[in-house]
Amino acid sequence: MLSIRTEPRAHAAPRRISVLGATGSVGESTLDLIGRNAASYRVVALTGGRNASRLAELAIRHRAQLAVISDEHCYAELCAALAGTGIETASGNEALLDAAERPADWIMAAIVGVAGLQPTLRAVRQGTCTALANKECLVSAGAIFMAEVARHSTTLLPVDSEHSAALQVMRGAAPDEIEKVYLTASGGPFRSWTREAMAEARIEQALQHPNWSMGRKVTLDSATLMNKGLELLEAHHLFSLAPEQLDVLIHPQSMVHCLVYYRDGSVLAQMSCPDMRTPIAYSLAWPERMDVPTKRLDLAEAGTLTFEAPDPERFPALRLARQTLSAGRSAGTVFNAANEVAGEAFFEERIGFLAIVALVEATMDIAADLTALTPASVDDVLAIDAEARQRALSLLPRFASRR
Numbered sequence: 148m149l150s151i152r153t154e155p156r157a158h159a160a161p162r163r164i165s166v167l168g169a170t171g172s173v174g175e176s177t178l179d180l181i182g183r184n185a186a187s188y189r190v191v192a193l194t195g196g197r198n199a200s201r202l203a204e205l206a207i208r209h210r211a212q213l214a215v216i217s218d219e220h221c222y223a224e225l226c227a228a229l230a231g232t233g234i235e236t237a238s239g240n241e242a243l244l245d246a247a248e249r250p251a252d253w254i255m256a257a258i259v260g261v262a263g264l265q266p267t268l269r270a271v272r273q274g275t276c277t278a279l280a281n282k283e284c285l286v287s288a289g290a291i292f293m294a295e296v297a298r299h300s301t302t303l304l305p306v307d308s309e310h311s312a313a314l315q316v317m318r319g320a321a322p323d324e325i326e327k328v329y330l331t332a333s334g335g336p337f338r339s340w341t342r343e344a345m346a347e348a349r350i351e352q353a354l355q356h357p358n359w360s361m362g363r364k365v366t367l368d369s370a371t372l373m374n375k376g377l378e379l380l381e382a383h384h385l386f387s388l389a390p391e392q393l394d395v396l397i398h399p400q401s402m403v404h405c406l407v408y409y410r411d412g413s414v415l416a417q418m419s420c421p422d423m424r425t426p427i428a429y430s431l432a433w434p435e436r437m438d439v440p441t442k443r444l445d446l447a448e449a450g451t452l453t454f455e456a457p458d459p460e461r462f463p464a465l466r467l468a469r470q471t472l473s474a475g476r477s478a479g480t481v482f483n484a485a486n487e488v489a490g491e492a493f494f495e496e497r498i499g500f501l502a503i504v505a506l507v508e509a510t511m512d513i514a515a516d517l518t519a520l521t522p523a524s525v526d527d528v529l530a531i532d533a534e535a536r537q538r539a540l541s542l543l544p545r546f547a548s549r550r
């Protein structure tokens with residue numbers, strides 16, 4: 148079970164906050180909450196990937212000390228936009244790591260993909276509080292990541308709505324009281340589509356999430372159900388739950404985020420309207436609660452909440468994720484890397500929608516030598532990640548025509 152400090156926070160000084168991935172969907176929602184109570188926070192560092200103009204706007208609005216853009220080609224634009232403001236600027240990978248290390252009381256880790264692994268680990272090593280949106284860190288480097296969390300006595304708070312929900316309903320529970328945890332999934336835009344229809348799915352259709360407004364990778368992952376697969380691995384590492392204690396339920400309304408079955412037959416669930424500001428606020432106010440201006444759940448208006456088992460034939464991603472979970476070692480690294488390659492290939496229109504999961508599976512098949520490795524360090528993880536990407540890329544031509 149996730150072991151985290153719960154003593155009340157001292158309220159004297161403004162809390163020092165950094166947001167890694169400030170220009171993204173989670174980053175923007177985080178800063179929305181910060182901006183509503185600006186006197187309580189001091190923004191230390193904000194980082195972006197390429198969107199220099201938005202990063203500069205956010206840095207000015209939130210009076211950040213430091214703005215870092217990771218892509219060096221975008222640095223001139225950032226400097227021009229922040230000239231005369233007194234806000235420090237920097238760019239490149241080292242600068243990103245420096246930003247993550249700059250002393251802060253609470254750091255949002257919301258860079259997308261395994262690109263967020265090293266910066267997030269630097270944040271974790273501060274030994275303060277890391278709010279974790281970047282699930283790929285845990286999928287790819289779960290054991291090493293959680294060991295660092297323990298080594299630095301860091302308070303690690305999940306931001307994914309299902310994992311925040313799980314934390315809320317398992318708070319204070321002993322590990323042997325928990326029988327099973329169900330993560331819910333909306334089912335995505337293709338929940339009721341046939342495989343034949345999905346084979347023809349276009350990018351804009353895959354990006355039409357029925358309930359959540361999110362960045363494009365996680366939205367695509369939701370359409371394939373890879374997102375829920377990644378979340379099974381994330382939950383396994385976060386809460387030390389065995390594979391057989393984890394399952395997925397399709398819940399198209401996205402109002403119940405997680406159900407926890409206790410050994411006495413009780414089932415506790417967490418509910419809220421689908422708005423990421425609620426789980427983000429839970430991590431920001433931890434161990435307390437804060438006011439959040441989201442739409443309140445109206446169950447009379449909702450009328451009916453429905454649940455169904457996922458269809459393994461139409462959505463093989465979950466089966467693959469389960470195999471990955473059982474395989475352990477570096478299977479998660481390979482699974483995640485192949486999924487990142489496959490998703491990009493879909494966005495570049497090199498492969499069709501169904502080929503995304505097929506490419507991940509084929510990569511796993513030819514990478515048994517990699518999945519069997521036990522990484523001893525983050526460098527090992529990144530080397531396996533890089534090799535898995537090469538293998539996935541080498542398979543691309545095989546899937547290119549399957550549209």
Ligand SMILES: NC(=O)c1ccc[n+]([C@@H]2O[C@H](COP(=O)([O-])OP(=O)(O)OC[C@H]3O[C@@H](n4cnc5c(N)ncnc54)[C@H](OP(=O)(O)O)[C@@H]3O)[C@@H](O)[C@H]2O)c1
Nearest residue numbers: 168170171172173195196197198258259262280281361362
């Ligand atoms: N969005 C959600 O509601 C949601 C919910 C649960 C979990 N999550 C997880 O949270 C993470 C972020 O998701 P998101 O939806 O917020 O993604 P997003 O909107 O695509 O934003 C990603 C952020 O990462 C930055 N970035 C991208 N590549 C980078 C790189 N190579 N180096 C440094 N920064 C880079 C982007 O910068 P630029 O935009 O400036 O290029 C942006 O700030 C993902 O792991 C996702 O699975 C998201």
